[in-house]
Amino acid sequence: MEIVSEVRTFGGRQIRLKHRSSTLNCDMQLSVFLPPQAEHHAVPSLYFLSGLTCTDENFSTKAGAQRVAAQLGIALIIPDTSPRGDEVPDEDRYDFGKGAGFYLNATETPWKQHYQMYDYILDELPKWVEAQFPLTDKRSIAGHSMGGHGALVIGVRNPERYQSISAFSPITHPTQCPWGEYAFTQYLGGNRDAWKDYDAVELIKAYGQVRPIRVDQGLADNFLEEQLKPETLQAVFDETDGPGAIYLHEGYDHSYYFISSFIEEQLRFHAHYLL
Numbered sequence: 001m002e003i004v005s006e007v008r009t010f011g012g013r014q015i016r017l018k019h020r021s022s023t024l025n026c027d028m029q030l031s032v033f034l035p036p037q038a039e040h041h042a043v044p045s046l047y048f049l050s051g052l053t054c055t056d057e058n059f060s061t062k063a064g065a066q067r068v069a070a071q072l073g074i075a076l077i078i079p080d081t082s083p084r085g086d087e088v089p090d091e092d093r094y095d096f097g098k099g100a101g102f103y104l105n106a107t108e109t110p111w112k113q114h115y116q117m118y119d120y121i122l123d124e125l126p127k128w129v130e131a132q133f134p135l136t137d138k139r140s141i142a143g144h145s146m147g148g149h150g151a152l153v154i155g156v157r158n159p160e161r162y163q164s165i166s167a168f169s170p171i172t173h174p175t176q177c178p179w180g181e182y183a184f185t186q187y188l189g190g191n192r193d194a195w196k197d198y199d200a201v202e203l204i205k206a207y208g209q210v211r212p213i214r215v216d217q218g219l220a221d222n223f224l225e226e227q228l229k230p231e232t233l234q235a236v237f238d239e240t241d242g243p244g245a246i247y248l249h250e251g252y253d254h255s256y257y258f259i260s261s262f263i264e265e266q267l268r269f270h271a272h273y274l275l
Helices: 056-062 066-072 117-132 146-157 178-188 192-198 200-207 224-228 230-240 256-274
Strands: 002-009 012-021 026-034 043-049 075-079 135-144 165-168 213-218 244-249
Touching: 012 056, 012 066, 012 117, 026 056, 026 117, 043 117, 043 146, 043 256, 056 075, 056 256, 066 075, 066 256, 075 117, 117 135, 117 146, 135 146, 135 256, 146 165, 146 192, 146 200, 146 213, 165 256, 178 192, 178 224, 192 200, 200 230, 213 224, 213 230, 213 256, 230 244, 244 256
Parallel strands: 043 075, 043 135, 135 165, 165 213, 213 244
Antiparallel strands: 002 012, 012 026, 026 075
16 A cells, blocks of 8 residues: 555545555555544445546545544545556547546456456455555445446445445436447447446336435536436336435536535435444
8 A cells, every 4th residue: 555645634634545456457546534533443434436537536625525524423435437557448538438437347358457447346445445444344335427327336236335325416327328328338348238237227227226315416417418317317216115315406517516515415414324
């Protein structure tokens, strides 16, 4: 483990780290916020998955989550959005390749050697980070946009691993939107049935949901109708009668101005199940 940087904030520690990932076959950076309570005992954690083009630093520097996380005694684990490095294949697109791993396990060449973000988030990262820091095995998961898609998919598929799930402006139905269709074709191939394993709407439709879900969506979001489709997620919430709710916010867009406006509500939502 290499500590890239560390600062004090709200009585806790904001740390940026580098480690070698055997799952992704590359070096990875991530950010961790440890609340002041972690100096005395192990604390639960919230994993936050970021969106297209982002790194771990977008959420850690723009969301303003540390103040409330420090009050509540919740650690924040913020991974990168894709494998990185000169050896990792890429395309000259903002919505695919580096910065756009879509939190799935790629099955197609050349992507499958490195793009195994689902396994990294679910297995390797928690084992590694929980061995480095005073964290309990109580976890929740959240994300924004592509990361909201990742949080929903990973959380819904693994209810035994997460206490609660939330998302800001998630790609709810990636098998039916341009971002998802392009990425899934490249990463997973042309069998659209295989895509359903990484589509929150299809997963909840097929298997229901166990853990509580909170989604916050701005109604002035430029991607609302073409890419995000929150109405499709609301429909499966209604059909399955599971513990899910979508909160719509008039006038808010897709940016971190939106996330920072409602991050406290999401953190307190997770605290109800983590603490």
